[in-house]
Amino acid sequence: xxxxxxxxPVTRIEGHAKIxxxxxxxxxxxxxxxxxxxxxxxxxxxxxxxxxEMPGLMSRVCGICPVSHVLASSKAGDRxxxxxVPSAAVKQRRLVNYAQLLQSHAxxxxxxxxxxxxxxxxxxxxxxxxxxxLERDPDFARRGIRLRQFGQRIIELAGGKRxxxxxxxxxxxxxxxxxxxxxxxxxxxPEALESMDxxxxxxxxxxDSLPQxxxxxxxxxxxxxxxxxxxxxxxxxxxxxxxxxxxxxTVADGLDPMRYATFLGEASEEWSYVKFPYYKPLxxxxxxxxxxxxxxxxxARSAGTPRADREMREFKQRSxxxxxxxxxxxxARLIEMLHSIERIQELxxxxxxxxxxxxxxxxxxxxxxxxxxxxPRGTLxxxxxxxxxxxxxxxxxxxxxxxxxxxxxxxVEQTARRFVTPRSIEEGMLNRVEAAIxxxxxxxxxxxxAIGQMPLIIELRNHAGDLLHRLERS
Amino acid sequence: MRTLCIAVGNLLRGxxxxxxxxxxxxxPAAGVAFLRAQQLxxxxxxxxxxxxxxxxxxxxxxxxxxxxxxxxxxxxxxSPLSHSMSPxxxxxxxxxxxxxxxxxxxxxxxxxxxxxxxxxxxxxEANAQRATQMIGGLCTNLR
Numbered sequence: 001x002x003x004x005x006x007x008x009p010v011t012r013i014e015g016h017a018k019i020x021x022x023x024x025x026x027x028x029x030x031x032x033x034x035x036x037x038x039x040x041x042x043x044x045x046x047x048x049x050x051x052x053e054m055p056g057l058m059s060r061v062c063g064i065c066p067v068s069h070v071l072a073s074s075k076a077g078d079r080x081x082x083x084x085v086p087s088a089a090v091k092q093r094r095l096v097n098y099a100q101l102l103q104s105h106a107x108x109x110x111x112x113x114x115x116x117x118x119x120x121x122x123x124x125x126x127x128x129x130x131x132x133x134l135e136r137d138p139d140f141a142r143r144g145i146r147l148r149q150f151g152q153r154i155i156e157l158a159g160g161k162r163x164x165x166x167x168x169x170x171x172x173x174x175x176x177x178x179x180x181x182x183x184x185x186x187x188x189x190p191e192a193l194e195s196m197d198x199x200x201x202x203x204x205x206x207x208d209s210l211p212q213x214x215x216x217x218x219x220x221x222x223x224x225x226x227x228x229x230x231x232x233x234x235x236x237x238x239x240x241x242x243x244x245x246x247x248x249x250t251v252a253d254g255l256d257p258m259r260y261a262t263f264l265g266e267a268s269e270e271w272s273y274v275k276f277p278y279y280k281p282l283x284x285x286x287x288x289x290x291x292x293x294x295x296x297x298x299x300a301r302s303a304g305t306p307r308a309d310r311e312m313r314e315f316k317q318r319s320x321x322x323x324x325x326x327x328x329x330x331x332a333r334l335i336e337m338l339h340s341i342e343r344i345q346e347l348x349x350x351x352x353x354x355x356x357x358x359x360x361x362x363x364x365x366x367x368x369x370x371x372x373x374x375x376p377r378g379t380l381x382x383x384x385x386x387x388x389x390x391x392x393x394x395x396x397x398x399x400x401x402x403x404x405x406x407x408x409x410x411x412v413e414q415t416a417r418r419f420v421t422p423r424s425i426e427e428g429m430l431n432r433v434e435a436a437i438x439x440x441x442x443x444x445x446x447x448x449x450a451i452g453q454m455p456l457i458i459e460l461r462n463h464a465g466d467l468l469h470r471l472e473r474s
Numbered sequence: 475m476r477t478l479c480i481a482v483g484n485l486l487r488g489x490x491x492x493x494x495x496x497x498x499x500x501x502p503a504a505g506v507a508f509l510r511a512q513q514l515x516x517x518x519x520x521x522x523x524x525x526x527x528x529x530x531x532x533x534x535x536x537x538x539x540x541x542x543x544x545x546x547x548x549x550x551x552x553s554p555l556s557h558s559m560s561p562x563x564x565x566x567x568x569x570x571x572x573x574x575x576x577x578x579x580x581x582x583x584x585x586x587x588x589x590x591x592x593x594x595x596x597x598x599e600a601n602a603q604r605a606t607q608m609i610g611g612l613c614t615n616l617r
Contacts, residue, residue, distance in 0.1 A: 130567070131563070131567075134567065134571065138570060141571060
């Protein structure tokens with residue numbers, strides 16, 4: 001009789017989820033699913049609200065990547081107004097987007113994934129946290145905390161607070177960073193660049209010691225989708241969509257994000273609250289694609305900043321075509337952090353960053369608006385319909401984590417097949433299944449995260465639902 | 475900075491925001507700084523390390539009067555969730571990574587209504603008043 005192993009909740013991710021591993025009659029893993037068990041309903045909550053409230057409301061979608069939602073929402077609002085956003089406001093928005101990329105990636109890498117990488121997948125679960133990293137390498141832990149603090153500080157200086165800033169508005173931003181803020185940010189740059197050198201140098205040999213994990217935890221062909229500049233370089237705020245396949249061939253280029261619904265479809269499954277987006281020309285589920293750091297580095301020609309370009313060239317040597325190993329999301333994340341710091345420095349040295357011409361005002365001029373940007377976890381779309389009074393009739397949020405949903409499910413199944421032996425479950429086996437998910441750094445909505453502490457319960461049940469085996473960690 | 479008072483809690487969850495009310499009520503004093511947070515995060519550890527002493531103020535679902543406990547700065551419990559930290563854990567990071575060696579306290583301020591919504595229950599408001607006096611006294615003693 002077949003059995004099912006349930007990992008619930010998955011730890012060290014942003015939000016609530018569980019993993020089911022199904023075991024066949026022969027005792028082998030037959031399939032696995034990644035279920036998102038929380039429901040937020042933001043798209044319904046905002047109906048009837050004035051569109052100019054949307055950035056503030058949308059900043060509450062998430063405690064880790066609120067800036068992305070503010071930006072996508074503000075850009076959708078820009079379209080509804082039909083205005084050209086002042087150049088200085090665009091620079092303020094870019095600055096805070098890079099800051100968010102930095103702090104979010106620092107959290108993912110140093111706090112959530114570094115314990116697996118530094119201490120080992122089979123290390124004691126009670127040590128696999130930031131304190132375990134601290135004991136193993138205090139300087140590394142300190143640098144991780146400082147990098148996240150740097151990103152958070154920029155968001156605070158520009159947006160007024162570190163979490164849920166609501167400074168973005170349709171037409172621009174509410175205030176600029178100011179000279180004192182600029183000067184403070186510049187003082188952080190040398191240390192931040194040095195910390196990235198340390199982190200990247202530390203990660204590369206660790207990757208060399210994990211060949212089995214790299215080859216078997218989410219290594220498969222998919223499409224990759226990301227925003228790029230018209231020239232094909234990394235771009236996080238405004239650009240065109242490019243899609244490449246596993247061989248690195250360009251499948252589609254120059255796609256207008258405003259027309260996302262013409263090339264992206266959204267399927268749903270009864271066992272998850274997250275949708276399953278796919279590339280329409282290849283259908284569902286054949287049109288599976290990945291977004292986020294790995295996809296951006298696969299899709300873009302170059303970074304456009306010297307230090308990140310050096311690392312990106314080396315990164316691309318890891319495969320003949322696109323880099324398909326999801327484990328390399330970690331290295332891609334660090335390269336993006338390096339790139340973000342370089343871009344932040346450029347913006348701080350641009351005199352226009354102090355301009356107070358940061359908002360264009362207008363009445364409602366359109367009834368439909370779409371905004372997109374690159375969030376830490378991938379491409380984000382906000383699509384709004386309003387009535388003639390500017391009240392929200394309908395919203396569709398296509399989030400990055402959802403776009404990785406098909407790939408995450410494949411990664412879970414591949415990892416379970418390779419590492420889980422149902423007859424003798426060991427904690428390290430199941431940690432690898434969780435770690436496959438952590439590669440993608442899914443953000444299932446961490447703003448619901450603050451109360452209590454979730455235990456990890458793993459249950460092995462047969463088809464009748466009888467409990468056969470149970471592991472619990474708290 | 476001699477003493478850093480950190481209010482922890484969500485203002486949109488009723489009495490969970492009672493610590494912020496305590497900060498509103500505390501009289502500014504030389505050498506005492508205030509900081510507000512929705513939850514405790516690792517990066518607070520460096521800010522704590524700049525202070526001689528730290529007092530966390532947090533809502534408590536347990537019944538009873540407000541009370542202050544001193545916590546061991548090097549206590550280490552560990553958590554599978556890295557961004558939901560206890561005061562002892564943040565103090566541990568501050569000590570290990572940034573050299574904090576001062577005294578750390580937690581002021582527990584009981585509340586009764588933690589449902590979504592703004593404003594405090596009458597019980598939490600009364601507890602905030604009492605906690606303010608206790609923390610004011612502690613700050614004076616720590617000078």
